[in-house]
Amino acid sequence: MKFFIDTANMEEIKEAHELGIISGVTTNPSLVAKEKNISFHDRLREIATLVPGSVSGEVIALDAEGMIREGKELAAIAPNITVKIPMTPDGMKAVSVLSKEGIKTNVTLIFSANQALLAARAGATYVSPFLGRLDDIGHNGLDLISTIAEIFAIHGIETEIIAASIRHPQHVTDAALRGAHISTVPFKVIQQLFKHPLTDKGIDAFLADWKGRE
Numbered sequence: 731m732k733f734f735i736d737t738a739n740m741e742e743i744k745e746a747h748e749l750g751i752i753s754g755v756t757t758n759p760s761l762v763a764k765e766k767n768i769s770f771h772d773r774l775r776e777i778a779t780l781v782p783g784s785v786s787g788e789v790i791a792l793d794a795e796g797m798i799r800e801g802k803e804l805a806a807i808a809p810n811i812t813v814k815i816p817m818t819p820d821g822m823k824a825v826s827v828l829s830k831e832g833i834k835t836n837v838t839l840i841f842s843a844n845q846a847l848l849a850a851r852a853g854a855t856y857v858s859p860f861l862g863r864l865d866d867i868g869h870n871g872l873d874l875i876s877t878i879a880e881i882f883a884i885h886g887i888e889t890e891i892i893a894a895s896i897r898h899p900q901h902v903t904d905a906a907l908r909g910a911h912i913s914t915v916p917f918k919v920i921q922q923l924f925k926h927p928l929t930d931k932g933i934d935a936f937l938a939d940w941k942g943r944e
């Protein structure tokens with residue numbers, strides 16, 4: 731399983747990129763809105779220049795025609811832009827058109843296996859099931875990842891599964907076990923992934939022993 735970072739914040743993206751662990755970036759309108767006084771297109775260009783992998787930017791239009799227009803504008807920003815499109819009938823019309831033109835798409839707000847299958851058949855490069863938001867309403871987000879992974883494997887579907895709405899490190903481990911190809915992880919959770927008290931304790935002990943020999 732690969733890591734994407736789920737943010738539009740440049741400092742976080744730079745830091746995660748320097749760690750050498752991220753293969754891409756996902757943004758959404760809420761994440762972009764947190765960044766004050768930026769141009770959306772300029773920020774996507776900046777991210778796509780720094781990170782060579784997939785960089786998802788989401789359309790705002792809700793009609794197919796508008797999504798296709800916005801999707802083409804986003805795709806023109808850089809060759810590694812992926813157009814993020816919500817799971818609606820109009821969205822799938824847009825995915826169908828954009829994918830035929832060789833534009834990569836990420837279908838977002840996936841909450842059922844059937845939605846993932848529809849997105850894959852429309853030609854989506856990625857589907858993004860939202861784990862945390864399912865957990866929030868008492869459903870099991872991880873079971874959804876397993877079901878989608880099994881269906882895609884049975885039918886030889888190449889669309890990649892991005893585990894999204896990741897809230898804590900256990901989500902990351904479980905998403906990997908359940909067959910997600912990618913987890914898109916907030917910066918705070920990436921930082922948490924590094925931590926283990928025995929690692930800190932071990933470093934302290936090694937340094938204390940090293941000093942003791944002087």
Ligand code: E4P
Binds near residue numbers: 862
């Ligand atoms: C992913 O593509 C989404 O931007 C994101 O993971 C949503 O996460 P949230 O449910 O924490 O807002």
